[in-house]
Amino acid sequence: MAVGLGPLPTLHPVPGFELGIASAGIKRPGRKDVVVMRCAEGSSVAGVFTLNAFCAAPVILSKQRVQGTVRYLLTNTGNANAGTGAPGLAAAERTCAKLAALAGVPAESVLPFSTGVIGEPLPVEKIEGALQAALDNLSENHWAEAATGIMTTDTLPKGASRQFQHDGVTVTVTGISKGAGMIRPNMATMLGYIATDAKVAPAVLKDLMLDGANKSFNRITIDGDTSTNDCCMLIATGKANLPEVTEASGALFEALKKAVFEVCMEVAQAIVRDGEGATKFVTVQVNGGGNHQECLDVGYAVAHSPLIKTALFASDPNWGRILAAVGRAGVPELDVSLIDVYLDSVCIASQGGRSPSYTEAQGSAVMAQEEITIRIELGRGACSETIWTTDLSHEYVKINAEYRT
Amino acid sequence: MAVGLGPLPTLHPVPGFELGIASAGIKRPGRKDVVVMRCAEGSSVAGVFTLNAFCAAPVILSKQRVQGTVRYLLTNTGNANAGTGAPGLAAAERTCAKLAALAGVPAESVLPFSTGVIGEPLPVEKIEGALQAALDNLSENHWAEAATGIMTTDTLPKGASRQFQHDGVTVTVTGISKGAGMIRPNMATMLGYIATDAKVAPAVLKDLMLDGANKSFNRITIDGDTSTNDCCMLIATGKANLPEVTEASGALFEALKKAVFEVCMEVAQAIVRDGEGATKFVTVQVNGGGNHQECLDVGYAVAHSPLIKTALFASDPNWGRILAAVGRAGVPELDVSLIDVYLDSVCIASQGGRSPSYTEAQGSAVMAQEEITIRIELGRGACSETIWTTDLSHEYVKINAEYRT
Numbered sequence: 001m002a003v004g005l006g007p008l009p010t011l012h013p014v015p016g017f018e019l020g021i022a023s024a025g026i027k028r029p030g031r032k033d034v035v036v037m038r039c040a041e042g043s044s045v046a047g048v049f050t051l052n053a054f055c056a057a058p059v060i061l062s063k064q065r066v067q068g069t070v071r072y073l074l075t076n077t078g079n080a081n082a083g084t085g086a087p088g089l090a091a092a093e094r095t096c097a098k099l100a101a102l103a104g105v106p107a108e109s110v111l112p113f114s115t116g117v118i119g120e121p122l123p124v125e126k127i128e129g130a131l132q133a134a135l136d137n138l139s140e141n142h143w144a145e146a147a148t149g150i151m152t153t154d155t156l157p158k159g160a161s162r163q164f165q166h167d168g169v170t171v172t173v174t175g176i177s178k179g180a181g182m183i184r185p186n187m188a189t190m191l192g193y194i195a196t197d198a199k200v201a202p203a204v205l206k207d208l209m210l211d212g213a214n215k216s217f218n219r220i221t222i223d224g225d226t227s228t229n230d231c232c233m234l235i236a237t238g239k240a241n242l243p244e245v246t247e248a249s250g251a252l253f254e255a256l257k258k259a260v261f262e263v264c265m266e267v268a269q270a271i272v273r274d275g276e277g278a279t280k281f282v283t284v285q286v287n288g289g290g291n292h293q294e295c296l297d298v299g300y301a302v303a304h305s306p307l308i309k310t311a312l313f314a315s316d317p318n319w320g321r322i323l324a325a326v327g328r329a330g331v332p333e334l335d336v337s338l339i340d341v342y343l344d345s346v347c348i349a350s351q352g353g354r355s356p357s358y359t360e361a362q363g364s365a366v367m368a369q370e371e372i373t374i375r376i377e378l379g380r381g382a383c384s385e386t387i388w389t390t391d392l393s394h395e396y397v398k399i400n401a402e403y404r405t
Numbered sequence: 406m407a408v409g410l411g412p413l414p415t416l417h418p419v420p421g422f423e424l425g426i427a428s429a430g431i432k433r434p435g436r437k438d439v440v441v442m443r444c445a446e447g448s449s450v451a452g453v454f455t456l457n458a459f460c461a462a463p464v465i466l467s468k469q470r471v472q473g474t475v476r477y478l479l480t481n482t483g484n485a486n487a488g489t490g491a492p493g494l495a496a497a498e499r500t501c502a503k504l505a506a507l508a509g510v511p512a513e514s515v516l517p518f519s520t521g522v523i524g525e526p527l528p529v530e531k532i533e534g535a536l537q538a539a540l541d542n543l544s545e546n547h548w549a550e551a552a553t554g555i556m557t558t559d560t561l562p563k564g565a566s567r568q569f570q571h572d573g574v575t576v577t578v579t580g581i582s583k584g585a586g587m588i589r590p591n592m593a594t595m596l597g598y599i600a601t602d603a604k605v606a607p608a609v610l611k612d613l614m615l616d617g618a619n620k621s622f623n624r625i626t627i628d629g630d631t632s633t634n635d636c637c638m639l640i641a642t643g644k645a646n647l648p649e650v651t652e653a654s655g656a657l658f659e660a661l662k663k664a665v666f667e668v669c670m671e672v673a674q675a676i677v678r679d680g681e682g683a684t685k686f687v688t689v690q691v692n693g694g695g696n697h698q699e700c701l702d703v704g705y706a707v708a709h710s711p712l713i714k715t716a717l718f719a720s721d722p723n724w725g726r727i728l729a730a731v732g733r734a735g736v737p738e739l740d741v742s743l744i745d746v747y748l749d750s751v752c753i754a755s756q757g758g759r760s761p762s763y764t765e766a767q768g769s770a771v772m773a774q775e776e777i778t779i780r781i782e783l784g785r786g787a788c789s790e791t792i793w794t795t796d797l798s799h800e801y802v803k804i805n806a807e808y809r810t
Contacts, residue, residue: 053739054732054757083728085758118725119759223711225726226733306628306711306797307805314806320523321630323488327459328631334458352459353490354524392711397799400712401719 005273011143016040016237017195019146020137024130026078036134037073045070046206050230056082058112071109082228091122147176160266162259177267192232199238212264222275277395295385301329309392317363338379410678416548421445421642422600424551425542429535431483441539442478450475455635461487463517476514487633496527552581565671567664582672597637604643617669682800700790706734714797722768743784
């Protein structure tokens with residue numbers, strides 16, 4: 001059902017960053033459900049993590065350990081190790097310690113990531129049993145395999161890659177992501193891993209990660225549910241033969257920032273395109289806000305409205321539901337007579353009511369498309385925000401009534 | 406599909422309040438879609454109205470006119486007269502003026518109410534053509550007919566009635582409501598009309614209406630979408646042979662307040678029981694909050710979560726999704742180790758994880774019921790709030806993908 005999401009693009013290897021996959025049989029025998037990533041010595045690593053108060057054990061551990069030296073990222077699917085209390089934390093520590101022992105690095109340099117069912121004990125032995133195979137499988141060429149290995153209800157793997165030249169040196173930024181439901185990231189997506197061979201100091205890398213995530217992962221929503229396990233990691237191996245990138249690096253900094261942002265955006269939007277039961281890819285653009293928060297309030301009111309989402313599923317240009325959602329978004333002293341609403345370039349509502357020029361045929365033509373932009377002009381100021389979301393289909397209910405998150 | 410909602414209970418007539426229905430053929434020929442209510446001379450009337458900024462033309466007019474003398478309430482279904490701008494306001498005024506002329510009262514004493522499709526022009530002539538028939542049909546005994554006349558996607562009419570004795574005089578409170586989707590009232594429900602024959606001054610009646618609505622209509626949610634047309638009206642005809650009720654009236658005031666609240670609660674909960682596609686009636690009770698707002702934030706995060714709602718539909722005790730929703734509700738410095746979560750009397754989670762005593766069989770037994778209470782103990786203070794909601798079913802998607810609100 002993925003909307004406009006094709007096979008994986010070419011994912012350029014990132015020198016100094018290797019990926020290995022293996023099968024622990026967590027949910028199904030034979031499924032590749034363990035992914036190990038190795039960062040070359042000297043790599044910088046930055047991360048953003050869910051703001052959900054019930055954050056999962058691996059999130060707690062990774063948030064601490066990312067402050068120090070990071071050498072390995074250990075990801076399992078099929079079990080989120082969330083809502084598991086102190087035993088969950090101990091379980092995450094055990095899997096990391098086992099990997100560290102096999103790889104000959106300190107336990108604190110291994111960061112755990114889990115996604116899948118909430119509240120079930122992590123099958124530690126199964127994961128431990130798969131670690132050597134994952135290490136043996138490590139290769140800079142295994143991005144595509146890893147993108148598949150981190151999938152849960154995803155129907156397609158998600159990845160993006162950019163390269164640019166600087167002083168005759170090629171710099172690569174490659175990333176993968178997963179997540180199709182329980183998606184309203186708040187600081188990060190379900191899981192995202194982005195690596196570059198640029199050399200970047202940790203503080204600068206952290207800013208690049210925050211900037212990149214803020215307008216991409218933090219602007220997508222499928223069902224409004226912020227996961228307990230959201231994490232996005234940015235790794236800089238420093239293997240490209242270039243000086244360290246700082247904010248004073250000029251063109252190099254700008255090119256890297258652009259590449260990181262584009263990879264973030266492509267893999268974040270891929271999550272929406274593969275949203276559970278999605279039949280539409282919807283851009284909600286709010287312009288003319290007095291501040292950014294009110295643009296976001298309006299955007300999320302529209303993006304989360306079950307009535308708008310079902311109308312999108314039905315390809316029904318039910319613009320009244322859009323007005324109703326804008327009206328209930330809680331914007332103080334909203335003057336509806338200043339508001340215009342567009343479906344793509346078709347003005348459907350103006351001055352608080354149906355646009356005089358609007359015809360149902362125009363609206364239906366836009367709604368029949370797989371990709372739709374709902375644009376709301378608030379007429380209150382100069383701020384804008386954009387959010388990406390999906391429709392709400394029979395398939396969403398089916399998936400979530402049958403799948404144990 | 407209504408959950409635990411049977412045929413209408415006995416709706417006792419309220420002396421001085423008459424109801425008449427007629428067919429204007431707005432959406433379907435022959436459907437009773439116009440309801441006229443007459444308040445005896447000297448009645449007090451109070452109302453609560455939607456806070457949606459895109460409130461409908463009839464809401465704008467009724468909010469103004471309820472300040473003055475009210476004699477008639479004119480309701481149509483099939484068209485919400487919302488998102489219709491200045492022409493919509495003129496259309497609402499025209500239908501009221503026509504009714505006023507036929508009834509021989511000032512136009513300002515007629516309050517309009519509309520529910521149905523948003524954004525289509527109100528079919529003024531059709532409504533005008535039905536007004537004489539509605540007037541001819543006026544009777545104190547037509548509550549049940551009116552409850553049916555105000556339905557849209559409702560599958561059953563909704564009403565409740567209470568009587569009490571004071572000084573040998575019987576006082577009656579009877580109410581009806583409608584609404585099954587676009588339900589997250591904010592000051593009122595879709596449409597509710599409650600009448601009593603007690604004599605109550607407007608200021609006191611307003612307080613009774615606010616008190617009654619606040620813990621009933623304002624605590625129900627089906628899909629989180631606040632309608633453009635929500636209104637609830639409370640009419641006191643003063644025909645019961647008793648002194649005027651004030652807050653100093655002691656037992657009489659308390660009895661009236663209790664009866665109004667019970668009628669509000671019964672017709673508000675009836676809306677949830679008849680929620681679009683509802684197969685469950687779910688009470689979300691949040692206790693131990695530091696303040697009321699954080700209880701509501703947690704309650705609505707749970708009640709609006711599509712993942713919890715689909716799990717309820719599937720009768721799946723997926724308690725991890727409940728923890729995840731509590732964790733993302735935005736409560737500051739939430740200590741998850743203090744939180745307990747119950748399904749009815751079964752403790753499913755404690756101290757941030759699965760309860761040691763919990764078994765899947767216990768959870769499944771509760772979830773198999775039609776009526777379920779999710780109780781969340783925050784362990785932060787003494788405040789509580791309760792919200793009523795439904796599950797999210799295939800039928801909800803079907804109804805809203807096919808129906809033009």
